[in-house]
Amino acid sequence: MALISLRQLLDHAAEHGYGVPAFNINNMEQIQAIMQAAEDCASPVILQASAGARKYAGEPFLRHMVQASAETWPHIPICLHQDHGASPAICQQAIRSGFTSVMMDGSLLDDMKTPAGYDYNIRVTRQVVEQAHAVGVSVEGELGCLGSLETGRAGEEDGSGAAGVLSRDQLLTDPEQAADFVARTGVDALAIAIGTSHGAYKFSRRPDGEVLAIDRIRAIHDRIPDTHLVMHGSSSVPQEWLEVIRAHGGSIRETYGVPVEEIREGIRNGVRKVNIDTDIRLAMSGSLRRAMMTRPEEFDPRKFLAEAIRAARSLCRERFEAFGSAGQAGRIVPLPLERMAARAAALEFAAMERRSPAMMGSG
Ligand SMILES: O=C(CO)COP(=O)(O)O
Ligand SMILES: O=C[C@H](O)COP(=O)(O)O
Numbered sequence: 001m002a003l004i005s006l007r008q009l010l011d012h013a014a015e016h017g018y019g020v021p022a023f024n025i026n027n028m029e030q031i032q033a034i035m036q037a038a039e040d041c042a043s044p045v046i047l048q049a050s051a052g053a054r055k056y057a058g059e060p061f062l063r064h065m066v067q068a069s070a071e072t073w074p075h076i077p078i079c080l081h082q083d084h085g086a087s088p089a090i091c092q093q094a095i096r097s098g099f100t101s102v103m104m105d106g107s108l109l110d111d112m113k114t115p116a117g118y119d120y121n122i123r124v125t126r127q128v129v130e131q132a133h134a135v136g137v138s139v140e141g142e143l144g145c146l147g148s149l150e151t152g153r154a155g156e157e158d159g160s161g162a163a164g165v166l167s168r169d170q171l172l173t174d175p176e177q178a179a180d181f182v183a184r185t186g187v188d189a190l191a192i193a194i195g196t197s198h199g200a201y202k203f204s205r206r207p208d209g210e211v212l213a214i215d216r217i218r219a220i221h222d223r224i225p226d227t228h229l230v231m232h233g234s235s236s237v238p239q240e241w242l243e244v245i246r247a248h249g250g251s252i253r254e255t256y257g258v259p260v261e262e263i264r265e266g267i268r269n270g271v272r273k274v275n276i277d278t279d280i281r282l283a284m285s286g287s288l289r290r291a292m293m294t295r296p297e298e299f300d301p302r303k304f305l306a307e308a309i310r311a312a313r314s315l316c317r318e319r320f321e322a323f324g325s326a327g328q329a330g331r332i333v334p335l336p337l338e339r340m341a342a343r344a345a346a347l348e349f350a351a352m353e354r355r356s357p358a359m360m361g362s363g
């Protein structure tokens with residue numbers, strides 16, 4: 001099957017009321033685990049690659065592994081998405097490389113550390129929308145900075161996240177500003193800040209509404225009901241995997257993630273894309289630790305890696321089921337990116353006409 005755009009996939013998800021997990025990919029084992037799980041439950045998938053993934057695997061390897069997935073699982077719709085693009089140039093490189101969707105993260109400057117001003121965010125995001133839509137590629141923007149409402153800090157071990165302490169205002173996306181941002185940039189999906197952060201250390205206790213602002217999703221969705229919302233930092237940090245890691249020589253202090261039930265509440269309120277990286281990391285490293293410690297005589301790495309694939313596959317399957325994307329693969333007929341480009345142009349024209357009918361020759 002051809003790769004599909006994020007816009008096509010999320011339009012389908014919105015129409016049928018489900019959410020799609022977006023899993024980060026870095027190597028063959030992660031890709032196979034995600035794809036096998038998608039096959040198990042007939043779900044469409046979003047495979048997303050960060051700048052760190054490109055550095056680790058190299059762009060040609062990522063591209064060919066995703067092509068290999070499309071060949072191996074021809075009936076599973078796959079969206080290949082660039083995670084946290086730091087600049088229009090990086091998004092442009094991803095488009096050239098065959099990505100069907102890019103994230104322009106203009107909430108931070110291109111060092112991916114310094115919170116950016118609103119005008120900067122609008123300018124770089126708009127620029128990427130113009131470039132990407134011309135070739136039918138979708139764009140995710142971000143408004144508000146990811147970080148903890150407990151500490152004001154972004155996840156500490158992460159490569160993309162604000163440095164220093166942020167105010168509550170910076171950490172929560174404002175619904176009114178979100179409406180203005182979407183209208184002025186034309187993004188297909190919007191990442192919002194609601195108290196989640198990247199990495200394993202999100203919450204020091206099981207999160208409640210004080211530190212995980214699900215009600216903010218509701219307020220944003222009420223204001224822009226037609227915009228697909230994206231939740232970043234949405235790993236649930238399974239306590240079982242923390243136990244396995246601790247029992248086999250690892251050391252991870254007490255920490256909590258985003259409960260799956262809260263994500264489901266988000267999906268009931270317009271969240272269509274749910275970013276998950278850490279959970280796969282935890283499941284894979286926990287299962288690798290266990291396999292290596294319980295089989296000291298084994299030295300074929302495939303035996304250990306097969307355990308890691310099994311663990312990640314089962315985690316992905318749970319998320320496909322919980323978010324409602326399971327069973328949807330067969331209901332999506334991929335549209336060529338040319339068609340998506342034409343659609344984007346038509347939508348843009350209609351929006352401009354609404355704003356200034358006279359200028360568009362229909363006033
Ligand atoms: O948001 C993410 C990638 O963009 C991943 O979040 P986690 O660290 O919670 O898995
Ligand atoms: O943005 C966060 C993702 O978890 C990607 O992480 P990474 O930059 O270490 O690849």
Ligand SMILES: [Zn+2]
Pocket residue numbers: 105107108142145146161
């Ligand atoms: Zn960001």
Ligand SMILES: [Zn+2]
Pocket residue numbers: 084198232233275
């Ligand atoms: Zn993210």
